[in-house]
Amino acid sequence: MLEIITSILVRTVVAGTPLLLGTLGEVISERAGILNLGVEGMMSLGAATGFIVTFTTGNPWLGLMAATIAGALISVIHAFVTVSLRANQVVSGLALTMLGLGLSGLWGKPYIGRPLTTKMHAIRIPVLSDIPVIGKVLFYQDPYFYLSVALGILVWFLMKHTKVGITVRSVGENPKAAETLGINVARVKYLCVMAGGAFAGMAGAHLSTAYSKSWIEGMTSGRGWIVIALTIFALWEPSRAFVGAYVFGGIFVIQYVLQPLGISPNLLAMLPYATTLGVLLFYGMSKKGKRRMSAPATLGEPYIRGSR
């Protein structure tokens, strides 16, 4: 029994890792006021790039780097369209999803079905990894896990305790006020969108080089959309992104555990979204929660300099 639980938990953490990475990125972007619905596409491009580079160079770290850069680069399109051209963020994000899926499908075609021979080795943390259950789950994982946790803490810290954090949050809440204090609003927005892209790219690389170690088209299978839901679930707080990512990761795993018992997989696939709705309902009904729940005030709105 203990073994089953341990194995479920281990898989939960693995499944939660790309969700955490993606959500962190979307939190950054949305905190600066830019809704990016292109996560699915950016993630997919990251997965393809990560796989191709790892496959050809034999170095998964290079794969990770390339995927990160690819994610950041493709997100520049979204930044340009929504910040510089002030176009509708929803439309641009959807277009980005299709573009990312298309590009990755195209470039990844020759690599379909070819297995990776190299991978990142799991890091065993001495002593701690010997603790029953927890040791296996938290201290004997592949580097992506540690990376995502470190980045999560970093983003949380940056948002809450540094000048950069105040700047980013202010830009999303009231860009005009930020501008009157000398902040270059457009630049902040660009950088945050790109950070979001980089995180999504990393999440993709995890899927193709660590989680499944192969590339197939459409392997992100809706994780990009779950990330969007998770961002709301997390109420735009990096700390809550952790909770959300692992809960949703757990739901993924449980799908496979419960499926043999005759529970419809479609029903289970619905769970992440239903949970998000549940959380929104819960917070929406409590008075205190309502205030915290509100999205960044100018999320989705273009900012025009020199207008009132």
Place this chain on the structure above:
Amino acid sequence: MKRIEKLEMKGICKSFVGVKANRNVDLTIEKGDILGLLGENGAGKTTLMNILYGLYMPDEGQVLVNGEPLHLKSPKDSMKAGIGMIHQHFMLIQKHTVLENIALGYAEAPFLFPQKYMRKRIEEYSRKFGLEVDPDKKIWELSAGEQQRVEILKALLRNADLLIMDEPTSVLTPPEADELFEILRKMIGEGHSVILISHKLEEIISICNRVMVMRKGEVTGAAEIKDVTKVDLARMMIGREISASYEKAALEPGDPVLEIASLSVNSDQGLPIVKDFSMTVRRNEILGIAGVSGNGQREMVEAVTGLRRAEKGTVKLQGREVTNKSARTIHNLGINHVPEERIKFGTVANLQLFENSVLKKHHEKPYSTNMLMNYPLIKNHADSIIEKYHVDAASINVPVKNLSGGNMQKLILGREIASEPSLLIAAHPTYGLDVGAAEYIRKELIHARDRGGAVLLVSEDLEELFQVCDKIAVMFEGRIMGIVDPSDCDIDDIGLMMAGTSVGLKGEKN
């Protein structure tokens, strides 16, 4: 960095769709000057200052510092050149704390833990300047006056060579304003300079050494303060003299319209802020509420108008109990409300002017029938408000956010007064209005009273309260310190009561 010895703006022109906001404006200010900038609502003062601060690009003209041209592409450039600005509309982030708001973009704040560093600086400055604010409060929890204090602190901390202040005192009490002017005098002594926009002529006279008057985008006059009087300034500005006293018909107060009994209301933090508050406003009566902002006035008004829950007590409107009824129910019973944060709660910024002119009545006949809006009628209505209340706008088809601050206020007042409510609640109605417009609004308030309406006027402007009110209630820490008759009371006594001292009153007390 070289200090600003002399700053010139030359031939500044700026147009927006349908309006020439600035036409060939010249302005000069030297080290040690406090320059007063006067002008009617919509004259183009804010526009000119926004150009100087780098927020707007001028169509023509240039800015010179110490004789050298300065290229201002964004506020970053102007900040670098030593220019700071307090904006007419608060530039604050509602969901952030005071600390975070002040830390934003503050160059000296460290990268890590800027809040900690700012706390020390803020405490130091608020002590030094007597500007008290709780650094951990969120902006949305603050009253307009407190928000203004945050804005002033924010600007002072940046220690600019030239400080532009766009109506900084509109929501401050007279003692607070005096405090601010003391600070300005000190700054001048240290070689800074200040541009002060204000509609309060006494302020300009008492603090400035030079004054410049604008009208319809052009400079129409400039003078040394020692050569002019208040009356001269008013004439330069609106081309006529203003009345110092207001005529009121001698009317006995009629039936009670609003009766508040032992009302208790909580603040946003859930702490009691209005405590056991009782008061009656009658027909043919203007009741003034005096008090330093943050003493529960806003919360009291919100509870009466149905925007905030009353914890205890009752509110009756013309004999009907309306405690904790919805805002719409209360509004439909004949209470109109001019809120203190006019942009946020009084208008929908992106809707057009004519749409804003029927807000709260848009769903009713005659403005709409069977879900269809009657636009011709609405536009007529908007036209009549614009004409009657002298709202200066390019047309009724512009988004209301494009109006100048004062004109937005006139539109709201026009809308609320024109429908002849049985009770009008007005918070700081003349805040931001030029002297001519303020005079008109005061007359309209008196007219509403003479017509048989009741008016509850919340204001920090004691002079205004004395001019129009039949009774003045002084509010301190959520309670009424006393109710006085302005014709039989000393303005200083009210000042004392506002600070929490009870005074042996000649007037009645209840």
